[in-house]
Amino acid sequence: xxxxxxxxxxxxxxxxxxxxxxxxxxxxxxxxxxxxxxxxxxxxxxxxxxxxxxxxxxxxxxxxxxxxxxxxxxxxxxxxxxxxxxxxxxxxxxxxxxxxxxxxxxxxxxxxxxxxxxxxxxxxxxxxxxxxxxxxxxxxxxxxxxxxxxxxxxxxxxxxxxxxxxxxxxxxxxxxxxxxxxxxxxxxxxxxxxxxxxxxxxxxxxxxxxxxxxxxxxxxxxxxxxxxxxxxxxxxxxxxxxxxxxxxxxxxxxxxxxxxxxxxxxx
Numbered sequence: 001x002x003x004x005x006x007x008x009x010x011x012x013x014x015x016x017x018x019x020x021x022x023x024x025x026x027x028x029x030x031x032x033x034x035x036x037x038x039x040x041x042x043x044x045x046x047x048x049x050x051x052x053x054x055x056x057x058x059x060x061x062x063x064x065x066x067x068x069x070x071x072x073x074x075x076x077x078x079x080x081x082x083x084x085x086x087x088x089x090x091x092x093x094x095x096x097x098x099x100x101x102x103x104x105x106x107x108x109x110x111x112x113x114x115x116x117x118x119x120x121x122x123x124x125x126x127x128x129x130x131x132x133x134x135x136x137x138x139x140x141x142x143x144x145x146x147x148x149x150x151x152x153x154x155x156x157x158x159x160x161x162x163x164x165x166x167x168x169x170x171x172x173x174x175x176x177x178x179x180x181x182x183x184x185x186x187x188x189x190x191x192x193x194x195x196x197x198x199x200x201x202x203x204x205x206x207x208x209x210x211x212x213x214x215x216x217x218x219x220x221x222x223x224x225x226x227x228x229x230x231x232x233x234x235x236x237x238x239x240x241x242x243x244x245x246x247x248x249x250x251x252x253x254x255x256x257x258x259x260x261x262x263x264x265x266x267x
Contacts, residue, residue, distance in 0.1 A: 001234060002230050002233050002234055002242050003030070003240075003242065004243075004259060005031035005032055005033045005055075005057050005058070005242065005244065006020075006027070006029040006031075006032050006033075007032070007033050007209075007244050008021070008024065008032050009034040009036075009245075010245055010246055010247050010248075011024070011246070011248060011252045012024060013252075017040070018044070018048060020032075021048040021049065021052045022048075023253070024054065025052035027253055027256055030053070030054065031054060031055040031056070031057045031241055032054050032055070032056060033056070033057055035059065036059060036062070036063070036066075037093050037097070038062060038089070042093050042097060045096075046096055046097055046098075049098075056097040056099040057099065057241045057243070058099065058102075058103060058179075058207055058243060059093070059097075059099060059102065059103070060102070060104075060105060061086045061087055061090040061102055061104045061105070061132075062086035063086075063105050064079070064082070064107070069108075070107065070108070071107060071108050073086065073105070073107050073128075074104050074105065074107060074125050074128045074129065075107045075109065075121045075125035075128075075158075076107045076109075077124045080124065080127070083104075083132075084128065084131055084132070087104065087131070087135055090102045090104075091135065091136060091139050091141060094141050095139060099141070100140065100141055100142060101141065101142045101144055101206055102143055102144065103144040103145075103207075104129065104143055104144070104145065106125060106145065106156065107156075107157055109121055109155055109157050111154075121157060125157065125158075125167070126171060129143065129145065130171055133171065133173035133176045134173070136175055137173070137174075137175050141175065142177050142206050144178065144179040144207055145158060145168070145177075145178060146178070146179035146180075146181060146184070147159050147164050147178075147181075147184060147185070147188065148181070148184050149183075149184045152184075152187075152216075159188055160188060160189060161178070161195060165178060165202070168204050169204070177204055177205065177207070178199070178204050179205075179207045179209065180195070180205050180207070180208050181209035181210075181211075182208065182211075182224070182229065183212075183213055183246075186223070187213060187214070193228070193229070196232050196236060197232070197236070200233070200236045205238070205240070207240050207241060208238065208242045208243065209244075209245045210226065210229075210244060211244075211245055211246035211247075212224065212226075212246060216246050216247055217248065217255075218246060218255045218257075218258055219244070219246060220257075221249075226258065227262065230262060244259075
């Protein structure tokens with residue numbers, strides 16, 4: 001049966017961040033993810049996890065200056081030192097939180113990028129991921145890469161599943177994997193059932209995420225047949241976590257009917 005993790009950056013925003021752990025646990029979640037832990041002391045985050053019987057299953061490496069619009073650094077030539085320093089910082093938090101996966105965001109590239117510049121970005125990306133995977137392997141951590149749609153994040157370097165899997169295959173590091181967000185994938189490519197059947201059995205998919213399309217609210221709203229997709233994921237025996245990375249329409253707990261219904265059917 002699929003296992004679900006609450007995304008505390010988007011869910012339970014009716015509570016202060018540190019109180020969201022208790023709220024997620026009260027709704028039956030056993031795991032959490034979020035964008036970034038760095039504004040909080042790692043020991044305090046670990047205490048919240050332990051106090052509420054939660055596992056930390058994912059967070060992102062430092063993305064550069066998020067408030068100024070940066071969305072990752074790994075593909076940005078000239079930012080290698082900052083990228084690698086950020087990976088080390090992320091691995092310190094991963095060790096403290098018992099988190100086995102860190103997402104490394106690629107970053108934004110300009111709309112007028114030439115083919116030669118695109119090649120340099122890719123070379124930088126591969127070099128940084130090779131370094132990150134080597135560093136993370138010693139800590140027992142997987143490095144994840146995620147294609148993100150350019151409607152939500154214009155200019156993002158990595159957008160398609162095939163591109164992500166090509167990077168993972170080319171580098172060949174066993175702890176470098178793809179983060180498959182069904183929301184982003186539906187917007188960019190669609191054909192989610194085929195994508196799941198094609199990619200999950202390869203072992204290269206380390207984490208899934210869900211949200212309704214097109215509005216990024218609860219996953220049972222919009223154009224996705226989420227029950228069908230859960231059945232496909234179950235059929236494929238995916239043993240990772242599914243992050244609920246969506247913005248609730250009107251209260252997080254009030255919008256969990258989709259999850260409660262699914263749990264009821266599977267009980």
